[in-house]
Amino acid sequence: MVKEHWEKEPCESRAGGSLDNETLYFKKIDNYRYEKAPYINGFAKFEEGNGKRVLEVGLGSCSDFIKWARNGANLWGIDLTQASINMAKKRLNLEKLHATVKIGDVEVLDFEDNFFDIVYSYGVVHHTPDTSRAIRELYRVLKPGGIARVMIYHKGGLSWIYEWILFGLLKGHPWKSRREIVFYNNESFGTKIYTKVEAKELFKEFRKINLFTVVSASDVMDIQLSEKYQKVWLFSNLQRCMSFLKYLRPFISSSFGSYMLIEAEK
Numbered sequence: 001m002v003k004e005h006w007e008k009e010p011c012e013s014r015a016g017g018s019l020d021n022e023t024l025y026f027k028k029i030d031n032y033r034y035e036k037a038p039y040i041n042g043f044a045k046f047e048e049g050n051g052k053r054v055l056e057v058g059l060g061s062c063s064d065f066i067k068w069a070r071n072g073a074n075l076w077g078i079d080l081t082q083a084s085i086n087m088a089k090k091r092l093n094l095e096k097l098h099a100t101v102k103i104g105d106v107e108v109l110d111f112e113d114n115f116f117d118i119v120y121s122y123g124v125v126h127h128t129p130d131t132s133r134a135i136r137e138l139y140r141v142l143k144p145g146g147i148a149r150v151m152i153y154h155k156g157g158l159s160w161i162y163e164w165i166l167f168g169l170l171k172g173h174p175w176k177s178r179r180e181i182v183f184y185n186n187e188s189f190g191t192k193i194y195t196k197v198e199a200k201e202l203f204k205e206f207r208k209i210n211l212f213t214v215v216s217a218s219d220v221m222d223i224q225l226s227e228k229y230q231k232v233w234l235f236s237n238l239q240r241c242m243s244f245l246k247y248l249r250p251f252i253s254s255s256f257g258s259y260m261l262i263e264a265e266k
Contacts, residue, residue: 026061026091032224033063036217040064043261044120044149049073052117055141057106058124059084062091068120069097076111078104106134111141122151123259126192135202142266148206150262155179155193157258158219160186162238199260206264213257220245220252 017028034040046067054073058080059065065088068075077099079085088101104110106121106128119142125134131152138148153160160178167185168176182193194202196211203209217223221242 022090022094026063026066026094029061030063030066033061036223039214039261040122041067043151043263044068044122046071046073049075049118053115054118054120055109055111055116057104057109057119057121057138059088059101060123062088064120064122065099066091066095066097069099070095073099073118075099076116077101078106078109080105106137109137109141113140114143114146115141117143117146119146119148120150121148123153125150126152126194127188127190129190131192132202136205139205139266144266146266148203148262148264148266150264152199152202152260152262153182153191153193154213154258154260155195155198156213156255157193157216158252158256159216159258160193162221166238193258194260196260199262203262203264206266208265210263212261213254214259214261215249215252215254215257216259217246217249219256219258220249222246222249 017025044064044067046064049068050072052073054068054075056065056068056075056077059077060079062077062084065075065077069092075098077088078101079088080103082103085101085103088099091097092099092101102110106125107130119138121138125131125138128134135150138150142148155178160182163185164176164178164181167181168174179193182191183189196213199211200209221238222245
């Protein structure tokens with residue numbers, strides 16, 4: 001079901017609008033991504049990929065992937081969907097850049113041990129059935145001293161409170177937990193959210209872990225709704241009613257952020 005969801009609509013691809021002009025289409029997607037998540041550049045540190053072996057797991061619309069390529073990384077990319085692989089190839093061809101891209105599963109990475117200098121995965125491993133196994137695979141393919149940069153969902157985020165209100169409280173199921181609501185209602189089926197303690201446990205094999213949370217655009221309802229949520233009348237109306245939140249984003253404590261950014265050294 002995870003594959004089926006993202007095959008239909010790679011992450012953020014709806015921001016591109018019409019595909020009549022591919023260059024403009026991808027530019028719109030990129031502008032949307034970094035406008036809504038300006039912290040990505042500081043977290044990913046794309047410039048550090050120059051001359052190094054870099055693996056990105058989960059390509060989405062390839063905004064980050066193409067930045068790794070532009071910065072001279074010796075680059076590989078895998079995704080569960082053919083849609084994202086096709087998009088990556090188009091983007092590489094448009095800019096005359098090179099990278100190896102292929103269908104792959106984060107739980108069973110088709111790479112040898114100790115191969116990569118950097119492994120990057122933004123908003124992916126919380127969707128896979130066995131997230132612990134996925135993290136162990138990221139660890140396995142990293143060289144000693146290599147760096148993993150991973151974003152997973154943070155349980156304390158405001159986004160999940162909104163979902164609980166809509167799919168729990170207002171549907172007459174106030175006893176349902178945020179975890180259960182997110183698992184069955186957020187994006188692809190089976191999505192998981194984690195506390196900071198749980199995240200540290202996931203990455204316990206790594207030598208050093210630096211972890212922090214950020215308030216995302218979804219925490220202030222400043223996003224383009226996916227087709228799934230556009231059909232939910234309550235959700236679209238809640239977004240309109242809470243449009244003022246985007247102006248408060250700089251003042252909201254990161255403790256209420258739905259995104260957890262993790263940098264871990266092997």
